[in-house]
Amino acid sequence: MKINVDIDCTPEEAxxxxxxxxxxxxxxxxxKEMQDRVVAAMRGTDAETLLKTWMPGGAAGLEQMQKMFWNAFGATGGSSKEGGK
Structure with missing residues (x-):
């Protein structure tokens, strides 16, 4: 024997x-607290603030990092030309 009971009520009533x-x-x-925290965190994500946080030297720090990357890639990659081909 199988009996089914359906109860129609809202979650609040249950x-x-x-x-x-x-x-x-x-x-x-x-x-509300989570919303306040997210909004406060988003205020600190403008490009200028992020750049100051990540690169304390500002634009000069970015240029130094680019030079470091190019020097590292240039030292390991060799020449991009292949023997006149």
Whole structure:
């Protein structure tokens, strides 16, 4: 024998029926805090701030890093021309 019981109720009604607490106010507070933190973190992501954070020397530090990369790649890569081909 198989018996099916369908109960049509909202999550809030089911939570109240089983005696579970209403966590909607806590969820709203947590989401507000998360939103505030994300917005605050996004304020620090403009290009100028990121460049200052990553490259303390600013443009001069970027140029030094580019030279270092080109020197490293030039030393290991050799010439790009292949014997006159």
């Amino acid at each position: 939570r109240a029926f089983f005696g579970l607490p209403d966590v909607a106010p806590m969820q709203a507070a947590v989401m």
